[in-house]
Amino acid sequence: xxxxxxxxxxxxxxxxxxxxxxxxxxxxxxxxxxxxxxxxxxxxxxxxxxxxxxxxxxxxxxxxxxxxxxxxxxxxxxxxxxxxxxxxxxxxxxxxxxxxxxxxxxxxxxxxxxxxxxxxxxxxxxxxxxxxxxxxxxxxxxxxxxxxxxxxxxxxxxxxx
Numbered sequence: 001x002x003x004x005x006x007x008x009x010x011x012x013x014x015x016x017x018x019x020x021x022x023x024x025x026x027x028x029x030x031x032x033x034x035x036x037x038x039x040x041x042x043x044x045x046x047x048x049x050x051x052x053x054x055x056x057x058x059x060x061x062x063x064x065x066x067x068x069x070x071x072x073x074x075x076x077x078x079x080x081x082x083x084x085x086x087x088x089x090x091x092x093x094x095x096x097x098x099x100x101x102x103x104x105x106x107x108x109x110x111x112x113x114x115x116x117x118x119x120x121x122x123x124x125x126x127x128x129x130x131x132x133x134x135x136x137x138x139x140x141x142x143x144x145x146x147x148x149x150x151x152x153x154x155x156x157x158x159x160x161x
Contacts, residue, residue: 018134031054079109080107081108081111117132132144144161
């Protein structure tokens with residue numbers, strides 16, 4: 001395995017420019033992009049601009065009339081990644097549902113958004129990340145996430161936007 005770089009974004013809330021800037025910055029190096037919801041209009045615009053782009057998305061609580069799933073699993077190399085917006089797992093109150101869902105799907109990484117607060121930690125055998133929001137941060141700086149998967153392991157970090 002050579003390694004993979006995953007760019008994780010959430011809660012762009014109509015800001016095509018923010019999403020486009022992040023995609024352009026990482027276009028050459030990213031294995032894929034994951035958007036964790038509340039940005040479906042700009043996701044569709046990015047897909048139209050970059051039809052070959054590997055961009056996975058889930059539906060957020062503000063993505064009305066969208067048939068995209070609220071939870072999905074993405075496999076990168078041998079790594080299982082649980083992707084959700086987080087509102088259905090009550091992430092504002094506890095991570096127990098998120099961790100339980102990740103374990104039940106054999107995921108090594110659990111990604112969520114919804115709170116607009118960037119965060120990354122390791123708990124109960126699961127790497128957990130909220131990339132924050134590049135446009136509407138709450139009690140934190142504007143951010144998005146980068147995950148590097150290599151033979152040496154998994155590293156999750158936030159990039160201030």
